[in-house]
Amino acid sequence: xxxxxxxxxxxxxxxxxxxxxxxxxxxxxxxxxxxxxxxxxxxxxxxxxxxxxxxxxxxxxxxxxxxxxxxxxxxxxxxxxxxxxxxxxxxxxxxxxxxxxxxxxxxxxxxxxxxxxxxxxxxxxxxxxxxxxxxxxxxxxxxxxxxxxxxxxxxxxxxxxxxxxxxxxxxxxxxxxxxxxxxxxxxxxxxxxxxxxxxxxxxxxxxxxxxxxxxxxxxxxxxxxxxxxxxxxxxxxxxxxxxxxxxxxxxxxxxxxxxxxxxxxxxxxxxxxxxxxxxxxxxxxxxxxxxxxxxxxxxxxxxxxxxxxxxxxxxxxxxxxxxxxxxxxxxxxxxxxxxxxxxxxxx
Amino acid sequence: xxxxxxxxxxxxxxxxxxxxxxxxxxxxxxxxxxxxxxxxxxxxxxxxxxxxxxxxxxxxxxxxxxxxxxxxxxxxxxxxxxxxxxxxxxxxxxxxxxxxxxxxxxxxxxxxxxxxxxxxxxxxxxxxxxxxxxxxxxxxxxxxxxxxxxxxxxxxxxxxxxxx
Numbered sequence: 001x002x003x004x005x006x007x008x009x010x011x012x013x014x015x016x017x018x019x020x021x022x023x024x025x026x027x028x029x030x031x032x033x034x035x036x037x038x039x040x041x042x043x044x045x046x047x048x049x050x051x052x053x054x055x056x057x058x059x060x061x062x063x064x065x066x067x068x069x070x071x072x073x074x075x076x077x078x079x080x081x082x083x084x085x086x087x088x089x090x091x092x093x094x095x096x097x098x099x100x101x102x103x104x105x106x107x108x109x110x111x112x113x114x115x116x117x118x119x120x121x122x123x124x125x126x127x128x129x130x131x132x133x134x135x136x137x138x139x140x141x142x143x144x145x146x147x148x149x150x151x152x153x154x155x156x157x158x159x160x161x162x163x164x165x166x167x168x169x170x171x172x173x174x175x176x177x178x179x180x181x182x183x184x185x186x187x188x189x190x191x192x193x194x195x196x197x198x199x200x201x202x203x204x205x206x207x208x209x210x211x212x213x214x215x216x217x218x219x220x221x222x223x224x225x226x227x228x229x230x231x232x233x234x235x236x237x238x239x240x241x242x243x244x245x246x247x248x249x250x251x252x253x254x255x256x257x258x259x260x261x262x263x264x265x266x267x268x269x270x271x272x273x274x275x276x277x278x279x280x281x282x283x284x285x286x287x288x289x290x291x292x293x294x295x296x297x298x299x300x301x302x303x304x305x306x307x308x309x310x311x312x313x314x315x316x317x318x319x320x321x322x323x324x325x326x327x328x329x330x331x332x333x334x335x336x337x338x339x340x341x342x343x344x345x346x347x
Numbered sequence: 348x349x350x351x352x353x354x355x356x357x358x359x360x361x362x363x364x365x366x367x368x369x370x371x372x373x374x375x376x377x378x379x380x381x382x383x384x385x386x387x388x389x390x391x392x393x394x395x396x397x398x399x400x401x402x403x404x405x406x407x408x409x410x411x412x413x414x415x416x417x418x419x420x421x422x423x424x425x426x427x428x429x430x431x432x433x434x435x436x437x438x439x440x441x442x443x444x445x446x447x448x449x450x451x452x453x454x455x456x457x458x459x460x461x462x463x464x465x466x467x468x469x470x471x472x473x474x475x476x477x478x479x480x481x482x483x484x485x486x487x488x489x490x491x492x493x494x495x496x497x498x499x500x501x502x503x504x505x506x507x508x509x510x511x
Contacts, residue, residue, distance in 0.1 A: 066373050070380040311370040312363070 008129035040132055044121060052265040053083040059306050066310045087258070095254035100161025109159060110252065110259035112152030117266035119145040124273050125199045127283050127290040138199035139191065142274060143184055146229075149267065150176045153238075156260070157248035168247025171317065172238035176229055178324040183225035185332035189218040189339040190278045203282030210281035217335045219279045221328050223304065226271040228324070230264060232305055234312035235320055243314075272301035395452045395467040398445050400485040409489050410464035411440040417456035417465055425449035426456060440486055447473060447481040 015036055022032030057072070057080065064071030072079025097103060123138045123145075125131050135141050150173050157169015191197060193214060194205035212219045228235035238247040249260045276282060276297035283290030315323065381388055390396075400409040413430040424446075431441030457465045475481060 062374070065375075065378065066370050068373065068376050068379050070378045070382070073382065307367060307370060311366045 055265045062306045090258040093254035102159035105159035109152050109156035110256045114259045114263040116149035117263050120270040137197045139197045160251035165250045179225045179228040182328035182332045186218045186221035189215045189335050206281040212279040221332045230268045233309035272298045275301045390469045395454045397470040399468045400489045410462045413438040413440045416459045420455050420459045423449040443485040445483045
């Protein structure tokens with residue numbers, strides 16, 4: 001028994017309304033579809049900004065309380081409007097371009113990094129049957145679309161015209177490429193169990209048992225790689241604010257820097273949502289609407305991100321690579337092997 | 348070999364969980380932050396704020412006899428006293444100038460004062476926009492505002508007060 005109507009129903013109705021409106025105005029139904037798509041994208045972009053604000057506020061509050069502090073308290077109720085103030089500050093701030101920078105690429109890099117995260121949001125299952133774009137190979141799409149982010153980071157590091165930015169970019173690229181391997185491999189076990197790459201299908205397959213119970217090793221490898229992939233503590237060597245100040249984005253300021261910031265949090269959100277989809281059973285849950293469960297489960301993984309950040313000390317660069325290639329990748333392979341064996345034995 | 352690997356991995360994992368447990372408990376600890384302008388800590392009785400020449404209600408003015416001990420003992424020369432004499436030939440501070448910008452709040456002046464005429468109040472929000480406001484004429488302030496003798500400050504020692 002559900003207390004709320006299905007979100008998918010609402011989306012179907014508004015889509016039909018748009019198409020109907022277009023044809024009543026004497027336009028082709030395609031126009032209605034196109035307007036719907038644009039509205040959807042804009043809404044998603046707005047949602048992105050809101051999500052990032054909530055995430056940053058949550059992070060600042062949680063990290064403050066883990067250190068027995070209060071965090072932002074001044075702007076709005078318990079500092080709730082702090083992020084609005086920060087956003088305004090970043091938007092009206094002058095964005096300098098260093099004279100040594102490769103101007104075109106320097107300008108393009110932040111958007112490239114952001115777009116990589118944004119594209120992933122399109123395919124994620126927000127609710128039962130609800131995704132901005134329904135793909136039957138959604139997981140493959142997600143993993144593929146995250147990759148240009150590395151390229152953006154490299155471009156940002158190189159085009160800044162600063163050797164330390166370049167080193168930072170290379171460091172980030174090495175880390176992100178290394179951790180993409182265990183990240184992808186850790187998800188294969190889930191795919192083998194569900195026999196599908198469709199994210200909706202993957203969630204539907206968890207109606208009885210969420211995959212975290214069947215794939216605990218896979219979840220651990222996924223979580224560790226996801227933390228490293230988003231350059232978060234304890235794997236935040238690309239940024240390492242207490243030691244290096246910053247890496248690839250040293251030369252960025254104002255709104256361009258804000259896009260890197262936005263991208264970091266969007267990526268974090270995407271990977272948390274992916275984790276919730278593949279291991280926590282996505283939108284499955286009693287009474288409340290599916291999107292609520294989806295967001296709640298995403299929030300749990302996000303909390304893990306914050307929790308790790310304030311618990312674990314930062315790893316050295318070589319320890320980081322060791323962890324990826326010597327621990328996580330073999331573990332992911334063993335996980336695949338065991339999953340395959342069990343599947344064969346059961347059948 | 349394999350056994351060692353497993354025990355080491357187990358210990359590593361256990362230590363990570365231990366660390367997580369510590370930070371999780373810390374999350375529910377009451378924050379120590381004092382929201383300063385609205386919330387304030389109470390000051391310890393002998394904490395040292397702005398210098399004052401309190402008014403002794405018995406004589407209706409401050410107790411300073413212009414002996415200049417405080418002026419001489421001040422390491423930063425932040426006290427400048429203009430000595431004056433009354434009809435009875437008794438010395439008093441015609442002007443007690445305290446250079447707040449030079450003061451380090453060491454409290455030596457109050458310690459050396461034989462009549463307990465100088466005290467350090469708990470007033471500590473002393474920032475001003477105009478540097479000229481940092482030259483404070485303590486005696487004039489005492490007469491204008493009539494700083495009470497105790498005003499929350501510890502009472503002077505009985506022996507010292509009698510001599511005034």
